[in-house]
Amino acid sequence: MVAQVRPQEALLRQARRIFLDQSELPPGLINERLARSWQRSRNAGLSPVGRFQDVPRLAEPALRQNLEGHRDFLAHARPVMEHLFAQVRDSQSMVILADRSGLLVHALGDPDFLSKAERVALTPGAFWQEQYRGTNAIGTALVEGVPVEIRGAEHFLERNGFLTCTAAPIFDPSGQVLGVLDISSDQRNHHPHTRGLVRTAAQMIENRLLLSRHGRSLRLHLHHQQEGIGTFAEGILAVSEDGWLIGANQAALALLGLGPGDLGATPLQRIFDIRPGELLAWGRRHPGQALRVGLHRGGQLFVQFQGDAAPIPVVAEPRGALARPVPGDALSPLDTGDAQLAAAIAKARRVLDKPIPLVLHGESGVGKELFAQAIHAASARKDQPFVAVNCAALPEPLIEAELFGYAPGAFTGARKEGSLGRLREAHGGTLFLDEIGDMPLGLQSRLLRVLQERQVTPLGEGRPVPVDFALICATHRQLREESEAGRFRADLYYRLNGLTLNLPPLRQRSDLDRVVARMLAELAPGLGLELHPEVAAAFAAYHWPGNLRQLANGLRTAVALLDGGEAWIGWEHLPDDLVEELRQEREEAVAAPVASLATSLADLSRAAIDRVLAQERGNVSAAARRLGISRNTLYRKLRRD
CATH class of the missing domain: 3.30.450.40 (GAF domain)
Known part of the structure; x- marks a missing residue:
């Protein structure tokens, strides 16, 4: 008995024959999404039959x-x-x-x-x-x-x-x-x-x-029906303390008619037909209950509050007024999905505009100054100066005059009009002291006095001048260990250490692909550039000693070397030194399992420890975390060897 071919299967076979013969299809023969995909497959040079082309595969x-x-x-x-x-x-x-x-x-x-x-x-x-x-x-x-x-x-x-x-x-x-x-x-x-x-x-x-990412933020759970809240079909919004949307699931975006670009750039007052303060007050009075709320674009939703954070009530625009463009939180673009970085951003938001000094800790190139600039731009001081000083780059004889300023003729070589100094230049805004751990001990005492008295005395002047600035410091050193060793003043350390935010190195971040996508979008807007899969895999396996700075320089060179119309960044577009390091690390990773059997387990163990310690710049705690052992165990292994 011959099996009958169903009409749908017969139509599909006919469509394949026509497409393979004529390279196009009459409208309506198959669904448009399938037709588009067949065309993309043909354009990629694929053949439905015959020899299968080589495809990248990760070992x-x-x-x-x-x-x-x-x-x-x-x-x-x-x-x-x-x-x-x-x-x-x-x-x-x-x-x-x-x-x-x-x-x-x-x-x-x-x-x-x-x-x-x-x-x-x-x-x-x-x-x-x-x-x-x-x-x-x-x-x-x-x-x-x-x-x-x-x-x-x-x-x-x-x-x-x-x-x-x-x-x-x-x-x-x-x-x-x-x-x-x-x-x-x-x-x-x-x-x-x-x-x-x-x-x-x-x-x-x-x-x-x-x-997971916004578990401690205020969350709004949404649905057309009250019974839909708590089901997998509910919409979920994460809201910042000042009432901005900072995260959402796809159901929430669909319910509100929003897109990904609206996150970080849309306040609650532009969504709901109720003042945010009133909405918040209702949520506090009725925990666990849902409120029917009108939308500015029309329609209604049930809203339930969850989470222990609370947004600051925002003054709503008069009803009927034209919506004005409102700038988004300047920290939002930095949040590309890594949990460690997201935690640092959330903590930074909590202390914005509060008299709490910040210390940004992280390796060179992780983006400490970029993070500081974002904090400044998200604060109430954003329209005032952001003054950055690299304490490690200034010659020691000049750093005092650079920071505190000087009167006309205060010393040989001084400008005749004198100088305000970087601290007074930052008045009203934000002072960013990069590599604070490299500041000479003598100047640390003067800086401590400025922070205590909130006034500065320029060189050659006896009259102190009041200063007001938000202070952000950055360092790659462990300031507590430096102070215990006598290389950094303990009293200054405790004055600076209002809140320390640890910025993770690139090799420890889980969002490398999104960081690359963001950088490529900034370097070549609208081109939709991507890494070739082999390059993407090599990037993911590389330890990035230069962190974001190294990645940005490599991508900048790659974009410059692309020919017109190219959309993939391959090996040929990367700087030679980066290609050599990427391939060397990949070869070492592949060769490690087949190392000589004569090599003892102890030798292999010590080699792995030495390599991780070098990559972590001698930081024993970070090396122990990467090796999956305790710090005490790592110390014992180092002493034994």
Whole structure:
């Protein structure tokens, strides 16, 4: 008995024949999203049949290092994936997580089906972008930014035709695509509810990420129906203390008609038809209850408050007035998804405009001055001067005159009109003392006196002058250890140390891909530049001794070397010295597991310790964290060797 071909399958076969023969399709023959993907696959030079082209793939050591950059993403996705796999177990299926570059980073599946999937490289370490694999749910969902289902012969490559794949993009709290969740199965076992399962699971991961990043912020939970609050379909907004939107899930953006660009640039008063102070007061009086609130754009939603932070009531614009452009929080663009950096930003916001000195601690190149400028720009002093002084770059004989100023003719070589000095130049604004740990001891006592008395006496003058500035200091040194060693005044240390914010080195951040995307968007607006997957993997595995400064310089050179129309940054565009370091580190990572058997375990252990200590610039605590051992254990190993 000959199996009958269903009308839909016959139509799809006809569409494939026409497309392969004529390179185009009559409108309406297949859905437009599938037609666009087939066309992109053809434009990438792929052939549906014949020899399969070489595709980049990460070896196990490189994949492990790449996963370090996805630690937060994986931590929140894995429990959801395990729950999802429990729903489809024993159905010849697998659950897959891919990052935003199409790299498969985690998979769970039935053993028999996993072996079939391995034949087409549907395994962690493989890239499933459209340009390599043609039309497929993971790659197509990344391009289209919406849930996608690709069944059987809808795959561009015939070798993938045994699959039915359903994928949904996962968005981070800033509205950017973070990755894709996918269920792939034998096309004969496809279930019509798979699409709903994947979308729901993706929303669960998004909500977990948002609550993790903004768990201590005020949150507004939204839905058209009161009963919808608390379900996976609810919208969730994170709100800053001064009433600005700083995070949202996709459901909230859809309910409010907003886009990712509105986060960090939209106050509550431009959304709800109620004064923010009134909304907050109601939430305090009725914890756990939902309020029906009108929207400025029309319609109504139920809103419930959660979280222990409270935004400062904002004076609302008169109703009916034209909305004026309001600048966003200057710290928001720095938050690209790393949990450590987000915590530092949240703490900085809490002390804005309070008389609390800040110390920014971090390695050279992590962006301490950029962070200080953002704090200044987010404060009430933003229209006043921001004065930066690098204490390590000034010659010691000149630093006193540079900081405190001098009267006309105060010393040989002085300008005849005298000088205000950097402290008086910062009056009314913010003074940023970079590398404060390198300030000479003699000047530390004078600075302490200025901070205590809030006045400065220029050289050659006996009359003190009042000064008022917010103080931000920065250093790569451990000031407490420096003060205990007598290299930094303890009284000045305790005067400066109102709040220390630790800015993580680039190698410890989980948002490298988003940092790169932001830098490329700033260097080449509107071009949509991306790293080639091999380069992206090498970037993720590299330790970046120069941090953000090194990354920015490398990308700036790469953009300058691109030819017109090129959208991928490859090895040929990077500076030679950076290419050499990237490839050397990758070769060392690959060679390490096959080191000579004659090499003892102790030698390997000591080599690993020495390398991490060098990368952490001798910081034992940071090295111990990277090695996964306690600081005491590391000290014992160092003494033993």
